[in-house]
Amino acid sequence: MTELVVRRLLIDLDQPVARHWCNNDAFLTAWFNALSMSFPVGEQFFIDSVRQGYKALPPAQQERWKAEVQGFVGQEATHRRIHGLFNARIEQHGLVNDWEPRARARLELITGTDPRHGLAITAANEHFTALFAEWMLAHPGLLDGCEPRLKALWLWHSAEEAEHKCTAFDLYRALGGDERWRLRWMRRVTVIFLSDALRQTVANLRRDGTLWRWSTWRSGWRLLMGRDGLLRKSFGPWRDYFRADFHPEQQHSERSQQWLREHQNLYTRVGA
Numbered sequence: 682m683t684e685l686v687v688r689r690l691l692i693d694l695d696q697p698v699a700r701h702w703c704n705n706d707a708f709l710t711a712w713f714n715a716l717s718m719s720f721p722v723g724e725q726f727f728i729d730s731v732r733q734g735y736k737a738l739p740p741a742q743q744e745r746w747k748a749e750v751q752g753f754v755g756q757e758a759t760h761r762r763i764h765g766l767f768n769a770r771i772e773q774h775g776l777v778n779d780w781e782p783r784a785r786a787r788l789e790l791i792t793g794t795d796p797r798h799g800l801a802i803t804a805a806n807e808h809f810t811a812l813f814a815e816w817m818l819a820h821p822g823l824l825d826g827c828e829p830r831l832k833a834l835w836l837w838h839s840a841e842e843a844e845h846k847c848t849a850f851d852l853y854r855a856l857g858g859d860e861r862w863r864l865r866w867m868r869r870v871t872v873i874f875l876s877d878a879l880r881q882t883v884a885n886l887r888r889d890g891t892l893w894r895w896s897t898w899r900s901g902w903r904l905l906m907g908r909d910g911l912l913r914k915s916f917g918p919w920r921d922y923f924r925a926d927f928h929p930e931q932q933h934s935e936r937s938q939q940w941l942r943e944h945q946n947l948y949t950r951v952g953a
């Protein structure tokens with residue numbers, strides 16, 4: 682069992698966020714904005730899926746899971762709330778969240794099905810977020826040109842994603858989740874997640890008027906495909922998910938706990 686602490690991040694999102702808040706870089710800003718747009722609907726779905734999975738456990742097993750499920754739900758609920766505030770700020774620049782209604786319509790299709798489907802989808806998405814989180818924590822310098830409150834937002838979220846990455850996966854296994862379905866959902870989630878993320882990034886750039894700038898494409902290439910780029914570095918760890926003996930804990934690093942230890946001034950513990 683993973684002990685999950687719920688933390689309240691002490692940042693002020695009442696103040697406006699600059700149009701190119703991420704290092705004055707149009708692509709980086711559009712990419713992070715796109716991800717943030719997916720969080721409120723996505724994280725609510727993860728919460729619902731984990732809750733439904735928990736309810737489907739035999740009562741004798743529920744006690745064992747109670748604290749971890751509460752921690753998971755608390756962390757994701759805090760993320761979705763704070764990203765909702767952040768999204769309201771970036772939408773003041775004329776951006777429109779097209780991802781959320783698309784995701785909502787798709788998720789409706791699995792409403793009422795076996796709770797293991799929701800958990801497999803959640804586990805696949807959590808693998809993605811854990812990979813991105815590890816990459817972010819390994820490259821915090823990427824956010825050095827951002828306001829400290831925004832750097833804190835992204836690294837705190839990354840640290841907690843790395844921390845709770847096992848919950849949906851373990852619950853899926855505890856409910857006897859089928860291996861073929863686990864992999865099938867990962868393939869689907871990969872296509873859907875990457876195409877949605879790129880579509881929303883392009884839409885953000887178009888509305889920002891920076892889509893056809895050379896500097897935008899150069900920055901995009903460097904972030905995603907450069908020598909140390911996000912997609913290039915994450916491909917191997919992403920593929921590990923297809924191994925029969927895969928477990929998220931195998932990709933554990935110390936970075937998440939280290940960040941949380943070194944930045945205790947940035948948050949309070951909820952319920953402590």
Ligand SMILES: [Fe+2]
Nearest residue numbers: 724757760842
């Ligand atoms: Fe999250």
Ligand SMILES: [Fe+2]
Nearest residue numbers: 757807810842
């Ligand atoms: Fe998560």
